[in-house]
Amino acid sequence: MAKDITLMWGAGSPPCWRVMIALEEKNLQGYKSKQLSFEKGEHKLKEVTDINPRGQLPAFKHGNIVLNESYGACLYLEDQFKSQGNKLIPDNKAESALMYQRMFEGLTLFQKIAQSLFYTRFVPENERHDSAVKRNRDDLKTEVKLWEGYLQGTGPYLAGKNFSLADVIVFPVIAFLFRFGLNEEHYPKLAAYHNTVKDRPSIKNTWPPNWKDTPGQDALKDL
Amino acid sequence: MAKDITLMWGAGSPPCWRVMIALEEKNLQGYKSKQLSFEKGEHKLKEVTDINPRGQLPAFKHGNIVLNESYGACLYLEDQFKSQGNKLIPDNKAESALMYQRMFEGLTLFQKIAQSLFYTRFVPENERHDSAVKRNRDDLKTEVKLWEGYLQGTGPYLAGKNFSLADVIVFPVIAFLFRFGLNEEHYPKLAAYHNTVKDRPSIKNTWPPNWKDTPGQDALKDL
Known part of the structure; x- marks a missing residue:
């Protein structure tokens, strides 16, 4: 096929x-x-x-x-493949707008993760500063809190009651946070979202193979 | 309406x-x-x-x-507003794929512009390095050359013969390059694209008002 x-x-x-x-x-x-x-x-x-x-x-x-x-x-x-498999853009106007909003905010979330977690990968040694490391981490914390807030009002999915392209696109970014040790108690709504969506067949079937065999990291445990 | x-x-x-x-x-x-x-x-x-x-x-x-x-x-x-005004996603499969490809590569182009042109806005004084300034500028040059190459094969629009969302989204970024002095002789295909699209009514009607009254800048004239 x-x-x-x-x-x-x-x-x-x-x-x-x-x-x-x-x-x-x-x-x-x-x-x-x-x-x-x-x-x-x-x-x-x-x-x-x-x-x-x-x-x-x-x-x-x-x-x-x-x-x-x-x-x-x-x-x-x-x-x-509009009519094949699951419909990923909701018909409802408000829900589709929220889907697009979250999809593209996902770029900012991932950028802030990369900036903080991969600082030493992106910044040559002689250009590194503790002040930048701290700022990047503070920025990431602010961003993650924003997403925790988003899930207060809606759910169970990012754009409301239907699984949509927002989840297809942003779930891997949220899973990444937990892989790097994000504390479920600090972010209960994000944790609930993560735990609901991770059992969806499309997610289980594509779960990163190396995540199954190796322990997660704890870089974000105190975020 | x-x-x-x-x-x-x-x-x-x-x-x-x-x-x-x-x-x-x-x-x-x-x-x-x-x-x-x-x-x-x-x-x-x-x-x-x-x-x-x-x-x-x-x-x-x-x-x-x-x-x-x-x-x-x-x-x-x-x-x-699918059936209102101009259709912005081509029906042709290959053209729509190219449209999406260029739309999202536009994010990288804009990021490299921002990183280079607004370095002092984003990086606190005590964290600035000449090596970073040079690298950001080299990265921007590589990126702009890539886009010059893209327009060798296709045109007159970014995804081929039809004006599409790729142009809606990326034209302002390309116009930004010329506003900051990009040399038309160094990038003839980008210049031709810019000159063709800038006269389109939707672009003329929305041209940045402050660009009409003030001279452009020359930060990119030697890129």
Whole structure:
């Protein structure tokens, strides 16, 4: 069915994971799936850069059509397979607006995570400052609190009562927070959301394989 | 017609501008438009934070529905007013995929612009490094060259022969480059794109008012 789809991905990467979730939700199992290792630098292999000249994962193809931007791939899959699998854009106007709002705020959440957790990866040693480390962490805390607040009013999903593209796209980012030790007691609404959604088949079937075998980290336990 | 739409915006901000272009393209003139000044800090006014708790512009409302994320607002307007004004998502599968690809790569382009041009705005004085300034500028140059290359193969629009959401969203970012002095001779394809699209009615009608009266800057003239 989905033999004309190719996805190259790296484990635990929210951009890769969300495309995998979208494929499951649209009943597009059976695509050509190739797991590559960021650690080994395999995202710079020619087979990746032939599809994604930025040398990033995901690298995604549908027939001869290339679409490597993960948000774009999710929107495209919903457009192309509207009546197949689960509907991911709610008909209700208010719910669809909230879906778009959360989807794109998810970019800010992930940016603040990356800025804080991967500071030493992105900032050369001679340019590092404790003041920046502290500011990035404070910014991340403020951002995570905002999301905890969002889930006070709505639920069980990010845009309300229906699972939507907002969840496809942002759940992997929230799962990432818990993988890095976010304390469930400090963020009970986010924890409840995480615990509800993680058992959904599309999520279970695509859970990062390396997360199953290795313990999480505790970088965020005091956030 | 569009009296139930409110947009608060700041001049020259690509996120604000793209929502204004989308409104024009969908024939939604006559909305409640309020220009605010970033310089005066008006994006932190209560009338903004009541709609957009992040204290950012745009702040956008359709009836009681709030949608402040500019990408989201553009997608929502296309969804809700599909058969009104200009169609912004091509029917052709390959063209729609290219549209999504460029739309979301636009985030990277804008991020690299911001990182380079607004370095002193974002980085406190004691954390600044010449090595970072140079790297950010090199990264921006690499990125802009990539876009120059994209326009070699396609055109006249970013996703091919039709004006689409990719243009609604990324044109303001490309216009921003030229406003900051990008040299037309170094980037002839981007210049041709800029010159073609800038005369489109939706763009002319929403051109940043402060850009009309003040000279551009030359920060990027040697890029």
